[in-house]
Amino acid sequence: MDVSHILDELNEPQREAVTASDGNCLVLAGAGSGKTRVLIHRMAWLIEVEQVPVWNILAVTFTNKAAREMRSRIDELMTSPSGAMWVGTFHGLAHRLLRSHWKEAGLSQGFQIMDSDDQFRLIKRILKSLELDDSRWPPRQVQWFINARKDEGLRPQHIDDCDDFFQKQMIRIYQEYEDACNRGGVVDFAELLLRSHELWLNNPQLLEHYRKRFSHILVDEFQDTNSIQYAWIRLLVGNRNQLFVVGDDDQSIYGWRGARVENILNFQSDYPGSSLIKLEQNYRSSGNILKAANAIIEHNPTRLGKNLWTEDDAGEPIHLYSAFNEVDEARFVIGRIQDHLEQGMQRSGIAILYRTSAQSRLFEEALIQSSIPYRVYGGMRFFERAEVKDALAYVRLIKNQHDDVAFERAVNQPPRGIGPRTLDAIRLHAREFACSMWQASVELKQGGAMQARAANAIQHFIDLIEENRHTDEDIPFHESISRIIEIAGLREHFKKSRDGKGQDRIENLDEVVNAARQFINPEDELLSVLDAFLAHASLEAGENQGQEHEECVQLMTLHSAKGLEFPIVFIGGLEEGLFPHRMSADDPERLEEERRLCYVGMTRAMQQLTLSHAESRRLHGSESYPLPSRYLREIPHEYLLEIRSTPRISRPYTAASQTNTAGEFQLGQQVTHPKFGEGVILSSEGEGSTARVQVNFAETGVKWLVVNYANLS
DNA sequence: TCAGCGCATGTTTTT
DNA sequence: CATGCGCTGA
Numbered sequence: 187m188d189v190s191h192i193l194d195e196l197n198e199p200q201r202e203a204v205t206a207s208d209g210n211c212l213v214l215a216g217a218g219s220g221k222t223r224v225l226i227h228r229m230a231w232l233i234e235v236e237q238v239p240v241w242n243i244l245a246v247t248f249t250n251k252a253a254r255e256m257r258s259r260i261d262e263l264m265t266s267p268s269g270a271m272w273v274g275t276f277h278g279l280a281h282r283l284l285r286s287h288w289k290e291a292g293l294s295q296g297f298q299i300m301d302s303d304d305q306f307r308l309i310k311r312i313l314k315s316l317e318l319d320d321s322r323w324p325p326r327q328v329q330w331f332i333n334a335r336k337d338e339g340l341r342p343q344h345i346d347d348c349d350d351f352f353q354k355q356m357i358r359i360y361q362e363y364e365d366a367c368n369r370g371g372v373v374d375f376a377e378l379l380l381r382s383h384e385l386w387l388n389n390p391q392l393l394e395h396y397r398k399r400f401s402h403i404l405v406d407e408f409q410d411t412n413s414i415q416y417a418w419i420r421l422l423v424g425n426r427n428q429l430f431v432v433g434d435d436d437q438s439i440y441g442w443r444g445a446r447v448e449n450i451l452n453f454q455s456d457y458p459g460s461s462l463i464k465l466e467q468n469y470r471s472s473g474n475i476l477k478a479a480n481a482i483i484e485h486n487p488t489r490l491g492k493n494l495w496t497e498d499d500a501g502e503p504i505h506l507y508s509a510f511n512e513v514d515e516a517r518f519v520i521g522r523i524q525d526h527l528e529q530g531m532q533r534s535g536i537a538i539l540y541r542t543s544a545q546s547r548l549f550e551e552a553l554i555q556s557s558i559p560y561r562v563y564g565g566m567r568f569f570e571r572a573e574v575k576d577a578l579a580y581v582r583l584i585k586n587q588h589d590d591v592a593f594e595r596a597v598n599q600p601p602r603g604i605g606p607r608t609l610d611a612i613r614l615h616a617r618e619f620a621c622s623m624w625q626a627s628v629e630l631k632q633g634g635a636m637q638a639r640a641a642n643a644i645q646h647f648i649d650l651i652e653e654n655r656h657t658d659e660d661i662p663f664h665e666s667i668s669r670i671i672e673i674a675g676l677r678e679h680f681k682k683s684r685d686g687k688g689q690d691r692i693e694n695l696d697e698v699v700n701a702a703r704q705f706i707n708p709e710d711e712l713l714s715v716l717d718a719f720l721a722h723a724s725l726e727a728g729e730n731q732g733q734e735h736e737e738c739v740q741l742m743t744l745h746s747a748k749g750l751e752f753p754i755v756f757i758g759g760l761e762e763g764l765f766p767h768r769m770s771a772d773d774p775e776r777l778e779e780e781r782r783l784c785y786v787g788m789t790r791a792m793q794q795l796t797l798s799h800a801e802s803r804r805l806h807g808s809e810s811y812p813l814p815s816r817y818l819r820e821i822p823h824e825y826l827l828e829i830r831s832t833p834r835i836s837r838p839y840t841a842a843s844q845t846n847t848a849g850e851f852q853l854g855q856q857v858t859h860p861k862f863g864e865g866v867i868l869s870s871e872g873e874g875s876t877a878r879v880q881v882n883f884a885e886t887g888v889k890w891l892v893v894n895y896a897n898l899s
Numbered sequence: 900t901c902a903g904c905g906c907a908t909g910t911t912t913t914t
Numbered sequence: 915c916a917t918g919c920g921c922t923g924a
Contacts, residue, residue, distance in 0.1 A: 249913065277914045301914080321907095375914045410913095442911065542910055544916095564912080601900065725914060745911050767910055783911080806909060807915040904922085909915105 191263065192230045196223075203463045204228045205235075210429040210460035212408075212453045216494045217479075217789035218470030218751065221432050222252075225406055226259045228430055229271075232402055233264065241270040244400040246419070248407050250275055250726050252749070256406070272400070276415050277375055277725055280382040284373075285712045287392060291385045294371040296586055296717065299724035303570060304591045305329060305374045311594065312362050315617055323355070331356050332363060336376035337412045337444040339383065369622060370590045379414045386421055397424050408433030408453075412444035420456070429457065435490050436483050439745060439783045441775070451490060468494045468789075470751050472501025475795050478825040479788040485820050486778045494789075503827040504788075505796040506818065512548055512759075512803045518829075519756045520552040522796060523739060526754055533559060537740040537752040539787050541765035545758060546741050553739060563742035568701075568728030573680060573691040577698050578723060580670045584654045585716070588622035597623075600679030603643040608636070624651075650674065663716045664702035671695050701728075744787040755791035757784075760799040761812035784817045 193201055200220055203213045204227045215221035229245065232238040247253045253274050260268045272279060281299070284291050300308065309332070310325045335345060342361040347354045367373060373381065386393040403423055405411070408431040411419070423429045431453065438447040454460055468476055476494050483489070505522075509515035523536055538549050546562050553560045568574060579595035587593075598604045616626035627648065631641050654670055671677060680691040707718040740752065744765075759765055765784070770776035788795055799814045857865055 275914065281914095299914090302912095378914080439911080440913085443913080544909080603900090605900085727914080743911065764910095769910055780911095804915080901924090902922105905920095907919085908917085 187235065189231075189235055192227050192234065196220075196227065197467055199463055199465050199467075200224050200227075203465070204231050206430070206461055206463070208428065210423075210457040211431070211463065212450070212457075212460055213430070213432045213463045213465060214450075214490060214492055215432050215434055215465040216468060216492050217434065217437060217786065218468040219465035219494070220469060221434070221465065222255070222259070222406070224465065225404060225430075225432050226256065226263060228404065229260055230263050233266070238402055239270075240266070240268055241272075242399060242401045243271045243404070244279070244402070244422075245271065245273045245404040246279060246406065247273075247275055248410050250278070252406060253278065275725075276418070277378050280378040280418070281721060281725065282709065282712065283382045283385065283396075284378065285709070287385055287389075290389050290392065291381050293373070293381070294586075297371045297373055298582055298586070298589060298592075299378070299721055300367075300372045300374045300591055301570065301724050301727065302329070302375070303575070304372070304595075305333075307594065308366060308372075308591055309359075309363060311613070312359060312366060315613060316359065316362060318355075318359070323359070328356065328359055332360050333374070333376050334444060335360065336374075336380045337414055339380060339414045339417055341380075365620075366590065369620065370588055371586055372589060372591055376414070379418060383414055383418045383421065386418075393421065396422060397427060401427050403427060403429050405429070405431040406433075409435050409438035409447055409450045410440050410445045411449045412446060416446065416449045423457075429460075434492075436486075436492065436782055437748065437786050439748065439779060439786055441779050447488075451488070464492055466492055466494050468496045470792050471496065471789060471795075472498050472793060474500045474503050474825045475788060475791050478504055478795075478821045479785050481822055481825075482781060482788070482817055482820045483785045486781055488778065502794050504821065504825050505794070505829050506826050507796065507798040507829045508814070509798055509800040510802065512800045515758055515798050515800045516548040516552040519549065519758060519796070519798065520556050520558065522756070523553075523558065523754075524556060526794075527558070531754060533737050533739045535753040536756075537742065537747065537750070537754070537790065538756045538758065539742060539744050539747050539790065540758050541744055541767060541783075542759075543743055545764075549741055549758070559736075559738045560741055561736055561738040563740065563746050568694070568697070569723040570727050571691075571694055573676065573694050574698055574723075576676055577667070577671050577674075577695055578720065580651075580674050580676075581667055581716070582720065583624075584651055584670065587624035587651065590616070590623045593623045596674070597647060600675050602646060602675075603639065604647065605640075608640040608644065611636070624648075662703070663719070664699050664705075667702050668699045671699070744783050747790050748786050751790055751792055753791075753793045754796075755787070755794070756796045756798065757787050758798050759803075760784075760797050760815035760818055761803065762815055763810070763812050764803070764805075765815055765817075781817065784815075 192204065196204060197220075200223070203211065203224050206228075213221070213224060215224065225245070229243060232243060233240055245253075245256060247256060257268065257273050260271075260273075272282075274282070284293060284297070288295050288297065306325060306329055309328050310320070313320055313323055313325060313328065335341075342357050342364060345353070345357050345360075347357055367377070386396065400422060403419065405419060410433070419429065431450075433450050435447050435450050438445060438450070441447065454462060471479070473496055476496050480494055507515070507518050509518055519538060523538075526536060527533065538546075540546065540549075543564060550560065550562065569578075576595060576599050579592040579599075582589050582592035583596050594609075597609070612623050612626045612630060615621075615630050616623045619626065619629075621629075627644050630636050631644050631648075634641075636644065650673060654666070654673065677692055677695055680688045680695070682688070683691070702719055705715065705719050705722065707713065707715040708722075709718050712718075713721065744757070763771070766777055766780035770780050797818065799812075799818065802809055802811050804810075
């Protein structure tokens with residue numbers, strides 16, 4: 187058989203990975219080393235050479251975009267259709283499983299998916315009903331707690347309360363939250379995974395069925411798997427199936443949301459006898475960029491170890507600009523962009539990357555001033571918009587009146603005189619009788635326990651929902667959505683709003699109908715088109731990073747740059763406290779992750795990488811004088827070209843001569859504190875009476891101290 | 900119901 | 915600084 191289309195144009199290690207024989211395989215694929223290509227060609231190899239039927243293959247990714255790309259590239263490479271192959275995100279696949287086996291999973295047939303905003307609101311409501319003070323129990327923190335536990339595979343009853351009041355209370359809230367979800371027939375993102383894992387655990391015959399079916403499992407971006415995803419895969423693989431994973435421990439940047447690098451670090455011990463293949467040849471970046479990135483990442487002690495190399499020339503040195511302040515930094519970057527554009531570079535080939543989204547504003551302002559079109563990635567997506575969610579809340583409530591999340595959202599939007607008093611009464615009743623708010627409303631009204639005005643308003647709302655319940659049989663569903671929006675009075679409501687956003691909102695409502703009209707149900711046999719649409723709205727949230735090919739300069743955080751590449755890359759704000767971020771400063775593991783983030787950012791660049799830092803930065807209103815990032819110091823000088831524009835007093839960025847704004851302390855200096863003992867200055871910020879220094883104490887670890895009070899010597 | 904005010908808050912983000 | 919939240923009074 188002719189396998190040239192699969193194997194040609196692959197280098198040796200890539201070919202080795204693609205043709206790997208039976209058994210589990212870990213492919214450590216450095217940035218720009220052809221990771222996706224290996225994955226795609228591996229699938230083609232399995233199907234065309236090893237004659238594995240397509241329906242025996244399961245390929246998992248993290249983002250919908252990656253899943254779509256994988257599907258389209260496999261279709262390009264192979265002649266036979268890939269339709270029967272399962273390709274999707276962890277959440278998408280888990281969702282599919284739960285739809286097929288909702289009964290065994292203990293769900294209701296029409297269960298709906300909550301996004302994080304829905305979840306947040308629900309948690310807030312629960313805290314209120316438990317009469318817990320949100321300043322002591324911040325909903326964000328509760329949400330984080332619940333999601334983190336679910337990501338670890340833990341239900342309330344599995345969590346050790348440590349005989350600790352705080353922990354006990356959290357567990358109680360978690361339990362209460364679970365009950366609410368179950369009553370309302372809603373699941374959150376983490377629940378999809380946890381529930382489908384339990385589905386397999388509790389139904390051995392079902393697990394067996396899927397184990398038989400998926401003899402070959404492939405996972406992309408394996409370093410990003412969290413505990414439950416890892417367990418899910420482990421369970422499905424069993425001891426017969428073959429697992430092929432691709433990842434890069436050096437690009438693990440999602441530890442803060444539960445991803446465990448250990449999953450990739452321990453792969454070989456967890457899957458004994460598995461093979462390890464390293465892809466180290468980089469096809470993206472020029473020599474200098476690569477060597478500098480390598481030099482930085484080598485400072486991380488816990489790595490599997492890889493050294494990227496390229497056949498390319500050294501190319502341009504990395505440019506480093508020390509800006510006077512953050513405005514100067516933006517001005518400089520945009521000036522350089524103009525140079526590149528004049529030389530014929532495409533706008534879309536240029537990216538500005540930064541650590542925090544707040545940094546985008548300065549660059550945007552400078553871009554606007556120079557009339558350069560740009561596009562900021564991230565931010566709110568279509569199906570996350572308030573008005574869109576309002577509209578869908580009506581749709582969901584009409585489908586299932588017991589969906590409290592939808593009820594809360596729709597009941598007084600637009601305002602129809604159902605105020606907090608009435609709602610409190612409804613919530614109280616619902617809680618007391620463990621029923622939905624819908625049912626509570628009906629009962630309260632019938633019981634005559636409501637003020638006439640409130641009763642009227644509620645009746646109005648009930649009628650509105652009831653009247654639409656049985657009308658969606660023969661008209662296309664987008665028309666029923668359009669009708670619901672109309673009858674609910676959303677359009678009318680936004681028309682009246684005078685905050686200037688009304689028109690946008692109305693357009694978005696129209697767009698919902700439009701999206702519904704164009705929607706093609708991908709899970710035909712499993713779901714009604716309406717349910718599929720609602721699931722799609724939560725799971726994909728719409729055009730996230732669409733239209734990359736727009737002719738625009740690309741602005742994004744370092745996180746969202748992962749997986750992308752650009753000829754010209756700028757990374758701004760390389761300053762201690764910003765990058766690495768101060769929130770990570772006291773934890774060595776998180777500092778390693780920040781370093782990986784830097785590595786990810788640098789390896790996005792193909793031809794030219796420019797780094798910058800500002801010597802003074804206005805942040806949250808006050809001025810700070812951050813030291814240049816430690817990562818700058820980790821780049822050997824031979825790869826760098828320092829750029830100075832305006833003559834001014836500038837501080838060198840090397841450790842030896844860094845001065846602190848408080849004047850007395852230098853980076854790296856040994857100091858003694860009366861209470862904490864001996865330590866070394868790590869960084870500093872602020873000036874005068876608010877100047878602070880960060881000190882790494884031998885005994886107590888890293889601390890920030892205000893120079894004026896600290897009494898350091 | 901809504902405007903207005905004071906207060907706290909301030910990473911990274913996918914699903 | 916700038917935004918977003920919750921509370922208050924009309």
